[in-house]
Amino acid sequence: MNILEKNDKVKVRARSVKREFQIKNRQGKNQPLVVLEDFDLDIQEGEFLTLLGPSGCGKSTFLNILAGLDKADGGDILVDEKPLEERSYDRGIVFQSYALLPWRTIIKNLEVGLEIRGISKETRREVARKNLERVGLAAYENQYPHQLSGGMKQRVAIARVLAYDPAILLMDEPFAALDAQTREDMQIELLRIWEADKKTILFVTHSIDEAILLSDRVAFMSSQPGHIREIIEIDLPRPRTEEIRNSVEFSQIRKSLWALLQEEALLNQSYGAFI
């Protein structure tokens, strides 16, 4: 199903990506662990794509490679048809653990990316303020991260990335540490933010509902070694609201995704592996 519709531009093209780690086995000897192999994925410009797959299948590994935090051992990754550069000026990553600098005020945290890009002080402050407003936390600019709740911290982390306007947003289970209610609020908030400028987003989650609600497409990964097994289009209308969770279409998609996951689990079992 990896067909490009319309004349959409491919933002990220990953081909036969391979990544292996050296790990110690029980005898204490080094042994290669192939985490990604034959990993193919196209991410279209402006799309919201979610990676779904069993724990340890290599989702974070791919995200890290794309973010410039790790290197592939083989294959090609093209961004705008050009090879991936090491310093990721055009990508931004949001971690599950917020990763805010605790010694900086909220507004100063938003300025980090702009500082790195050598933007002048006044412009920095102005852009940071605008983006803090976008996530509804303008009143907190002079607070420190430890004074904010988890949901607020994650909103700051998102605003911090938006502030330097990367072309691609990478989000690695950004809402996994939040309570259920906050998580649902954050999903809607993210949709609202994304609708404004439709940045390309690669999102990782374990929640099927979250994947359906947010994504244009959901890419299923298999493990050992990790690769894309199937890509499902989510044909729900946009802009999406909370109510869409209760729609018939939503539960139909959920059912089919569950079936896919089930298959993957059985597949894994037959290999004697566990999730």
Added chain:
Amino acid sequence: MKSKSFDYKKLLFRSIGLILFLVLWEIAPRLGWVKRLYLQPFSEDFMALVHLILNGKLFPHLFMSLERIALGLLLATIIGVGLGLLVGYFQRINQALDLLFQIFRQVSAFALFPVFILFFGFSEVSKFGIMLWASLWPVLLNTSSGVHDVDAVLIRSVKSMGGSKLYIFFRVILPATLPQIFTGIRLSGSYCVMAVVVAEMIGAKRGLGYLVFNSRESFLYPDMYAGIITLAIVGVTLNFILVAIEKRFTSWRVA
């Protein structure tokens, strides 16, 4: 943790131990529990201190020691923080040097004093030698372990924003390590105050250590205690100042 308005009750309560100690010091010689020649009531020793202040005889010693402490601590901080950052940042260097440092740390500066004297005589070099040895390790080892403990996700996150190695070092690793650096400096400060006494006991002509030792040799026991009291005050004040600086730089920390 602390309320803004000054809490006299709390201060009084926290001083109970000190007050009891001073009372004991006052009455023990008076009741003949200890030889009065060797230990005078606290009030007498305190008056000796007041006297030394009024006749100006304390200040050359005090200033000399303060100068040595300040210089020794500055030296230890510069070398310790510098080396600590280096060792903490480059794990290979750390692996090569850690064992050596752990052993050096256990070697008493006082045991090395004769060695310094052997090489450098009764000079300032010997004095700074043992002060540096005594105070270097806390700040060095705290700094390097601080660098080592920096939350990796902070580094990864700034790197993902395009941060250079230099930017990450100065804007992530250094500020993240500051609290531990300050803890190290504070410890080093106490060691410096201890070491200055020893450094001044042998072959010095001025300094609080000299005052204490020389007063004993001249049978001026109250002056000896006055020197000891002054050293305690110096130590506490230094710690107080270092804590204040530390607070100023690490106010972002969770209380």
